[in-house]
Amino acid sequence: GAGVSQSPRYKVAKRGQDVALRCDPISGHVSLFWYQQALGQGPEFLTYFQNEAQLDKSGLPSDRFFAERPEGSVSTLKIQRTQQEDSAVYLCASSPGTSGRITEQFFGPGTRLTVL
Amino acid sequence: QKEVEQDPGPLSVPEGAIVSLNCTYSNSAFQYFMWYRQYSRKGPELLMYTYSSGNKEDGRFTAQVDKSSKYISLFIRDSQPSDSATYLCAMTLTGGGNKLTFGTGTQLKVEL
Numbered sequence: 596g597a598g599v600s601q602s603p604r605y606k607v608a609k610r611g612q613d614v615a616l617r618c619d620p621i622s623g624h625v626s627l628f629w630y631q632q633a634l635g636q637g638p639e640f641l642t643y644f645q646n647e648a649q650l651d652k653s654g655l656p657s658d659r660f661f662a663e664r665p666e667g668s669v670s671t672l673k674i675q676r677t678q679q680e681d682s683a684v685y686l687c688a689s690s691p692g693t694s695g696r697i698t699e700q701f702f703g704p705g706t707r708l709t710v711l
Numbered sequence: 712q713k714e715v716e717q718d719p720g721p722l723s724v725p726e727g728a729i730v731s732l733n734c735t736y737s738n739s740a741f742q743y744f745m746w747y748r749q750y751s752r753k754g755p756e757l758l759m760y761t762y763s764s765g766n767k768e769d770g771r772f773t774a775q776v777d778k779s780s781k782y783i784s785l786f787i788r789d790s791q792p793s794d795s796a797t798y799l800c801a802m803t804l805t806g807g808g809n810k811l812t813f814g815t816g817t818q819l820k821v822e823l
Contacts, residue, residue: 599754626809628809628810628811630811635719635815635816636815636816637715637717637799637801637813637814637815637816638755638799638811638813639813640810640811640812643809643810651810654810686754686755688754690809692809698809699757699760700757700809700811701757702754702755702756703754704752704753704754705752705753705754707752
């Protein structure tokens with residue numbers, strides 16, 4: 596079956612541009628996570644959705660970062676006025692469980708963002 | 712200091728060797744411990760998952776958790792070139808929305 600897909604796979608932006616990164620989770624998965632992975636580092640949590648509700652956005656590094664999941668399926672991570680320090684791989688993961696139940700998170704291949 | 716510390720390597724071993732990968736952590740509230748494998752330009756995939764202290768074995772892989780020492784390990788027996796990847800430890804709290812806290816990852820190369 597289809598896994599988590601992300602688009603675009605690669606994005607180059609000039610400093611100051613806005614970007615939008617898309618995540619298509621596994622069908623029926625309730626939970627959706629965004630992580631940021633800098634070069635040579637492990638993924639770091641950004642935000643978490645349960646269906647369409649954003650339950651945790653404590654990892655978003657600044658108010659330039661915004662995420663939504665309006666119909667409880669596809670999610671978009673938007674970064675406004677990109678900066679060089681935003682260059683990283685942005686990973687999306689989905690999980691069938693809710694916050695009260697630990698279940699496996701399935702990761703997409705990531706979007707590699709490079710800000711020039 | 713990071714909540715989860717992991718030696719980044721790189722670690723290079725001959726085919727057939729036993730590999731030991733480790734992480735230490737500082738937050739005693741972590742209850743669930745995972746090991747993910749990440750190939751280049753791919754997302755992480757779950758290898759092993761352990762709740763609280765103890766050992767868990769799955770084929771050539773063994774995961775150990777020692778909560779008293781805040782130390783977790785992954786052992787790979789009879790390592791193969793296809794095991795060459797970055798290995799990430801991850802952990803989560805109960806009732807924490809399941810967000811994962813990762814180590815930096817250890818890059819492993821198994822040579823023929």
